[in-house]
Amino acid sequence: MNLVLGDLNRWRLDPLQAVAPQLRLILRSRIIRNDLRPMSRLSEPELAKHYAVSRQPVREAFITLVNEGLLEIRPQRGTFVKRIDYQSVLDGRFVREAVEADIVRLLAANPDPALIRELRHQIAGQADVARRNFSHFIELDEAFHRTLAHAAGVESAWEYLNAIKSQMDRVRFISNEEFPVARLIKQHETVVDTIERSDRDAAEQAMRAHLREILNALPKIQTLYPDYFEGSPSNPD
Amino acid sequence: MNLVLGDLNRWRLDPLQAVAPQLRLILRSRIIRNDLRPMSRLSEPELAKHYAVSRQPVREAFITLVNEGLLEIRPQRGTFVKRIDYQSVLDGRFVREAVEADIVRLLAANPDPALIRELRHQIAGQADVARRNFSHFIELDEAFHRTLAHAAGVESAWEYLNAIKSQMDRVRFISNEEFPVARLIKQHETVVDTIERSDRDAAEQAMRAHLREILNALPKIQTLYPDYFEGSPSNPD
DNA sequence: ACTTCCCTACTACCATACAAGTCAACGGAG
DNA sequence: CTCCGTTGACTTGTATGGTAGTAGGGAAGT
Numbered sequence: 001m002n003l004v005l006g007d008l009n010r011w012r013l014d015p016l017q018a019v020a021p022q023l024r025l026i027l028r029s030r031i032i033r034n035d036l037r038p039m040s041r042l043s044e045p046e047l048a049k050h051y052a053v054s055r056q057p058v059r060e061a062f063i064t065l066v067n068e069g070l071l072e073i074r075p076q077r078g079t080f081v082k083r084i085d086y087q088s089v090l091d092g093r094f095v096r097e098a099v100e101a102d103i104v105r106l107l108a109a110n111p112d113p114a115l116i117r118e119l120r121h122q123i124a125g126q127a128d129v130a131r132r133n134f135s136h137f138i139e140l141d142e143a144f145h146r147t148l149a150h151a152a153g154v155e156s157a158w159e160y161l162n163a164i165k166s167q168m169d170r171v172r173f174i175s176n177e178e179f180p181v182a183r184l185i186k187q188h189e190t191v192v193d194t195i196e197r198s199d200r201d202a203a204e205q206a207m208r209a210h211l212r213e214i215l216n217a218l219p220k221i222q223t224l225y226p227d228y229f230e231g232s233p234s235n236p237d
Numbered sequence: 238m239n240l241v242l243g244d245l246n247r248w249r250l251d252p253l254q255a256v257a258p259q260l261r262l263i264l265r266s267r268i269i270r271n272d273l274r275p276m277s278r279l280s281e282p283e284l285a286k287h288y289a290v291s292r293q294p295v296r297e298a299f300i301t302l303v304n305e306g307l308l309e310i311r312p313q314r315g316t317f318v319k320r321i322d323y324q325s326v327l328d329g330r331f332v333r334e335a336v337e338a339d340i341v342r343l344l345a346a347n348p349d350p351a352l353i354r355e356l357r358h359q360i361a362g363q364a365d366v367a368r369r370n371f372s373h374f375i376e377l378d379e380a381f382h383r384t385l386a387h388a389a390g391v392e393s394a395w396e397y398l399n400a401i402k403s404q405m406d407r408v409r410f411i412s413n414e415e416f417p418v419a420r421l422i423k424q425h426e427t428v429v430d431t432i433e434r435s436d437r438d439a440a441e442q443a444m445r446a447h448l449r450e451i452l453n454a455l456p457k458i459q460t461l462y463p464d465y466f467e468g469s470p471s472n473p474d
Numbered sequence: 475a476c477t478t479c480c481c482t483a484c485t486a487c488c489a490t491a492c493a494a495g496t497c498a499a500c501g502g503a504g
Numbered sequence: 505c506t507c508c509g510t511t512g513a514c515t516t517g518t519a520t521g522g523t524a525g526t527a528g529g530g531a532a533g534t
Contacts, residue, residue: 091394102335157328
């Protein structure tokens with residue numbers, strides 16, 4: 001069985017920069033976007049040949065992706081795209097809710113008009129691309145939440161949440177139909193509104209409700225694509 | 238200038254397991270315990286020779302430690318123990334406060350007598366080793382907080398916080414004198430008491446107060462050891 | 475028909491060699 | 505003495521070969 005190459009060659013390597021980090025980004029993106037599917041096999045030599053590099057940088061990219069929970073290396077057996085750990089998604093969502101609830105509380109305590117304007121501007125952009133380009137919407141969604149963290153003065157806190165966001169985004173890319181984009185945007189608006197009128201409790205609740213949205217979609221998706229998950233109720237491994 | 242080897246050879250490598258992960262754990266532990274100090278240089282070939290392995294596994298261990306924010310590889314220049322990013326410690330603490338506040342709220346909503354007993358047992362152990370062995374106390378402290386996460390059903394959430402804990406522990410190991418262990422243990426007791434009597438707000442506040450304790454020590458330590466930090470007010474890089 | 479063993483084709487892991495960039499010391503020119 | 509270019513000993517990054525372990529298929533034995 002050979003590797004699922006797809007349109008892998010859309011990506012180009014910059015010969016001036018180190019190869020391993022570039023491969024890391026490429027593979028990471030492809031896994032999150034479900035272009036490389038769970039349990040599919042990644043062959044070190046095959047990828048190396050395809051990019052005309054040696055096996056070593058490929059291997060180093062693999063190692064970093066193992067640390068991010070996206071790959072699984074089974075020694076002397078092979079390297080595979082990790083299935084999505086159901087419980088980890090739930091727990092990651094829990095972490096995000098806790099952190100971002102505190103963030104909006106901070107912001108609502110002392111609303112900054114410039115920030116409100118910026119957020120409203122971003123939301124307008126989200127509405128623009130809403131249905132057309134789901135992948136683009138996720139980027140804008142990422143930017144929105146990152147802006148909140150930045151405004152609260154805890155931007156590096158957001159870095160800590162990257163691995164969490166990755167797993168949640170994987171779920172979204174498996175089946176974007178399950179995510180009511182219009183509603184998500186409405187929730188963004190509610191968050192901004194409550195911050196603007198300095199209603200800390202309402203802002204916190206709005207953010208918590210927003211981040212619980214995935215709880216509606218997750219079970220459906222797990223039922224539709226059970227093979228993509230592990231550690232789930234119906235697939236306890 | 239050569240590497241600070243110290244009593245590096247206290248550690249032994251198990252020839253049956255892969256070398257790179259073992260090196261990763263050894264180096265990680267030495268960095269967190271401030272045995273390898275910020276900005277000190279780590280030489281790939283020197284470490285390789287010392288452990289009688291090749292450069293490759295050493296290099297792979299380095300890469301994982303870069304991802305954990307403990308090392309910094311400057312290409313063609315050298316590999317150095319990263320200085321502690323002041324803002325990252327603050328933001329990491331912020332994340333922990335948010336998450337663990339929600340955790341104890343969950344636990345207080347439905348207190349489990351068996352859990353309360355277990356936690357009290359752990360606290361007794363903490364008091365035992367309190368002054369004698371600071372390193373051991375930190376391990377028990379880690380176990381305490383992990384037990385809370387486990388009981389709340391979000392143990393894998395705790396995994397996401399590991400990198401945060403690492404940086405905070407580095408601060409503690411730089412100068413353990415600044416940390417009033419007796420008070421920390423008292424705060425643990427307060428957390429357990431409030432959970433037991435199902436006082437959610439009090440439990441949350443107790444945990445938040447507990448995790449703000451490092452805010453007292455951090456500025457002092459930064460003043461005493463400015464070279465160990467970067468991104469701090471007085472050392473803005 | 476079923477089990478056991480071996481052989482082959484893989485794999486990840488490690489060792490070694492090579493390439494390319496960095497930096498400091500040295501030495502000669504002005 | 506000062507300045508600048510060169511050199512050479514470092515560094516990390518990449519390439520490639522070798523080793524041990526795994527899995528699967530087929531042959532031999534029960």
